[in-house]
Amino acid sequence: MFHKLLVAALFFSSIASAQTNAGDKLPVDPKVTVGKLPNGLTYYIRPNKMPEKKVELRLVVNTGSIMEDDSQQGLAHMAEHMAFNGTKNYKKNDIVSFLQSIGVGFGNDLNAYTSFDETVYILPIPTDKAGNLEKGFDILEDWAHNVTYLDQDIEEERAIILEESRLGKGAEDRMFKKILPELFANSKHGDRLPIGQDSIIKSFKPDEIRRYYKEWYRPELMAVIVVGDITPAKAQELVKKHFGSLTNPPGVRPRSYAEMPPYKNSSAIFATDKEATNYSASLNYSAFKNAEPTTVGAYRKDLVQGIFVSLMNQRLQELTQKENPPFIYGGVDFGSYARNYDAFSAFVSTGTGDVKKGLAALTEEVERVKKFGFTAAELDRAKKTRLNNIERAWNNRDKTESSAYVDEYVGNFLTQEPIPGIEKEYEYAKSLLPGITLDEVNNVTAVFKDEKNKFIYAMGPEPKAGDSLPSEADLVAVVDNGSKLELTAYEEKNIDADLLKTMPKAGKILSSTKDAV
Template sequence: MGIINKMAFKTLVLLIVFVPLIVFSQDKLQQPLPLDPAVKIGKLENGLTYYIRKNGRPEKKVELRLVINAGSILEDEDQQGLAHFTEHMAFNGSKNFKKNDIVSFLQSIGVEFGADLNAYTGFDETVYILPIPTEKKENVEKGFQILEDWASTIAFNAGEIEKERGVVLEEERLGKGADDRIFKVTYPKMFEGSKYSNRLPIGKAEIIKSFKPDVIKRFYKDWYRPNLMAVIVVGDLDPTEAERLIKKHFSNLKNPVKERNRDLATVPPRSKSEGLVVTDKEATNHVVEIYYPYHQVKEEKTVGDYRTYLVEILFRNMLSQRMQELTQKAEPPFVFGASNIGGWARGYEGFNSFAYVSKGGPKPAIEALMQENERARKFGFTAAELERTKKVMLKSIERSFNERDKTESDNLVEEYIHHFLNREPIPGIENEYAYYKEFLENITIEEVNRLTAEKIPADNAPKLVIFTGPDKADFKIPTNEELLRIAEEASKTEVKRYEEKEIATSLIQKAPAPGKIVNESENKELGTTTIKFANDVLVILKPTDYKNDQVVMNASRFGGQYLYDPKERLNAEFASTAITQMGVGQFSPVDLRKVLAGKNASVSPRIGSVSESVSGQCSAVDVETMLQLTYLYFTEPREDAELFNSFVTKQQALYQNMTSDPQYTFQDSVIHILYEDHPWAPKLPTPETFSKIDRHRALAIYKERFGDASGFTFVIVGKFDVEEIKPLLKTYLGSLPSTGKVSSFKDVGLRANKGPIQREVRKGTEPKSFIRIFWNGEAPYSEAEQLKLQALAEVMNIKITETLREDLSGIYGGGMYASLNKYPYSYYSVGLSLPCGPENVNKLIKASMDEIVKVKTKGPSEADLNKVKETWKQQYLVNIKDNAFWARQLLQNRELGIEPSSILTYEKRISAITSNDIKAVANKYLDTTNYVQVVLNPEAHN
């Protein structure tokens, strides 16, 4: 038999083998997408939908959600803002809970207001977030009672409505500024002809100020009804018990006799192209946006739909990477740019592009966006791009699959929320992993390019081109007509095919000679192994099963920027940033992304004030890649003039108008008031900052700090075997260059000013103020004292919420922070931040000082202190099974000279804190006659 006949025979065999599989695959594509078998979905007789899933991460905790299929889009003309206001009122009293009882109870069981307990309102939905510890059955029962009350018996007490007006108006005030003013002009144009154009969830201030209680009650009665609700229960709770509690608390809820239709708002297609230019003197960045017509989204119902979805993800990711590459030029067309498919209107999506404009103005940015879109539409992508993107997607789904029994409940909850509201598929990770493996391999470049040509609108498609930003004398602002003309001309420019550049296929061509271990010890209590190498590098290993596919690395040693002359400050400050912009070894950042396709590993070096550090993470099979990257960052930082100039150009563009922002000016003033003209005082960047960085000197400083690894401690935590990782550690960490020289830090004498100092800063046109109060000074460091000082801040935050927010209606957010620091000298730092209205500044300062006096005089109540302790306990129970927590804590304890085992005594130490301890630290650190107070007021404030 000749060669040709042999090949023909092989072809025939292949056809016989594969044709039945293709037929089966086509059959399979018509099948409906399955529902995740791990979740139980049910419906009560009144129409309420529920989702229940048993999940053990984190242990002894359940995530509860009440999802209302109603948001601001359903408001009547006289209700604008009241969907959101209803959400606020849910925390201000109900049938079974008086005002603040909900928040107080939840704080007492360790659920933190704002961080854990929360809610949000969108155009089409309102979602209440309630995590509950499951250690006590009665707390779980009470959690379901809270959900029931939110769903059916919010009190809407007239007095509480009056108080809450101030809180909601403060939230609305927080959003005020240039971006908000610009958005209120551009957004209605984006959704012209649709109800979405005039139903922003925050609503109208005039309605919030004056609505009558019956108006908000009408919204609640119309739309908070069981057939528009879902209850979602995911966590460490028996599913049978969860279902019993749902039926007990929600079966008796009734729908209105006369229901209002829950219709979806429509978005009419754009019929003509337009340009829109909006400027504001306080804007900080010039931005270009291009919106094409919105169209209705096809619901994904079949396996074939899911396959099409994968093709679309491939196209989106590849287009995104091309946009990123454009920013690597010495004179980039934009600082950042992207094209995508999406939208805010439920059931609709559209193709859009946007970019932060660089120094060249809107023309090169628009040309780059449109021409890159057209290049993809006309010529598609390359086979090499497709293969890399497939690898990235497969790696991502593989990690999710590997972690399927270690996925946190709050991540799972989000999937079920989207399924209820938007009918997004939830086939379950096992099915999705199977689809990825089966379909990605057989998706061809021709198929992707066909979809790309369909999804990217043609040159003549109607478009809305928006240009926004500051109106500066040195920057030519186009008219509406000129802006559109730029886009139309850009769409007619001929484009060429994308050219793929050849790159090396491996990070390191030849592995370094392994180093030697000189000492090794175990700490069985902590489950750690400590290895000392001959090059004076120390490695602490903690293998865990907290995640199935995660390894976290943290490393540091003393050193840092303060070792250099203040004249070298900028070169030292931006040295590590410059390196990450230029790459390592043979690879630019873009090339690095390509060579790492299919791997999950990242490493980031940093030079701080008193230390240099490295952080990294990877999947369990990519530990060697992470260590190779680490080795390269120590030994082969890359110098690239074009990429450095690109970095400088982009940063200058970002910061060229930053001083227009009142908050920027305020922060700059605060720094000057605290530190005056000290050469190492913190500084906010300006365009001139980046022009002063010397590339060669920055690289030299980087090499000085990382070219000698002596004294570095690495902590590696996660899924690995100690014996299997040792050879890799020897090769890539034990071989790092070392002189044995001891690296230390320097105290440059930077100290914050003490008070009493009171200053006012005038900036901005909006009626917005900001209060900052600081207490700083030297104090001996101890772990116990640090804990007490942080407890003081948390107790104060409870009182700030109760008094300044709930009683005085003077703030939406804000609070106190505190820390005790050991390096470069022992000092404490306490700060109070309160955004508010100018009319409330003096009242809020007095109320804050009154609360400080109370805690200094009497100490906190046992109830408030116990709330803090319980919150910390619940957080600790989660953290103690988190790889990143262990990596961070083990390294920090070593830096501070603290016994590593103190990690295990945390609960005991917080239990020992008393009210008298808090009273003592309040008197020690909060001297109300010795503080720095800076207030931002608007320019026109009287």
């Protein structure tokens, strides 16, 4: 999962110095200290004074809803919620109250999230007052192995989780709750949405959530990340003090990863919500096995894929600039739905317009690229843009905030995302980009171009009285018909039109004044 902050987004446009070989291992940025305690806990430490007097702490746990038993659906998410409800050293609400007292706001600063494959606790600590950092490590340690999960707290949290499930966080969340089981059809992910099953949340016995916490919150599955205004020696001392005594429980199951089988047939769903305001549609191909690059050669392959995505997005952007465009925004990506997998998907937003028209135009452009690829001029522009971007990031390397580095290290721990550092990235980009060929970029479609079965979803507001929306069969037909079109290759067009249809007449200066400086 490549992070989307500037430095990370530019990571696609990196790798390989003039002397490197395809099999060379990617280095680790020498400015970050990466280590492992005897109990298996990994730590990342980097001094950084952007901003000063602040340290970003993270507790990353390599587990999520995919590791729940059938009787625990939703408890990975609930276990994370309850870390804020009481620990061995901080009673109910004490954590939030203390952090708010030192200027750490709940939600904006202090936060956590649970997904299919990970749980991450986010804790920024101002260090302008003595003792703040020590308490921050106290809290992080308690989250790792001292959450109390008292019966009364569990009962109170049940009601909160059920209300969250009922209302959702908004129209988009409610619609995706309908879409995701279909997107993940035939895989365990479809039965392990992090929000869980209401029936289980209502009735699970308290020991179930304690069992989940004890089994999966163990040091060999954890990383502690410390980035900010701190010396490496002090950070390492605090990590060892607070996490060195954690132990792995005996007889626990190994961490496993779920498979993502290909779609068995083409299908679609149209999800609506009364609070939705815009229509959109997405075309999704089957997921395929993939891993983060660990060598120069693998990283080069990712760079080629990144260029493909940028070129495809540029084509779609051009369509939005036409008179009466078929959609107002379009994009593609190779997203990571599940650990160790990627999948090609394409997306359009049509505003209040015709979602079928937008989906048809999207499908046509995807098919055009599959059949004809891109042009040499397009590739040349993309290379220049990427090199300019990485150069800009390198020029601003001393202005990178701690939160950006933290995101990189979360990715490295969970998926082995490379972290060579911006200096190395710039060096690699200058030598690698010129060698990327048009055939290589066009061949990126090989991982999905022959896939016959797709999943299509559309979403938007409920239809008004008398109106109707496309059926699921209509959506499938739009995509199927798009693959049968007789298409022509893309042609670059010069814009000959004047910015103004009629040139204004020259005026006259009526008066002028000069002010003293």
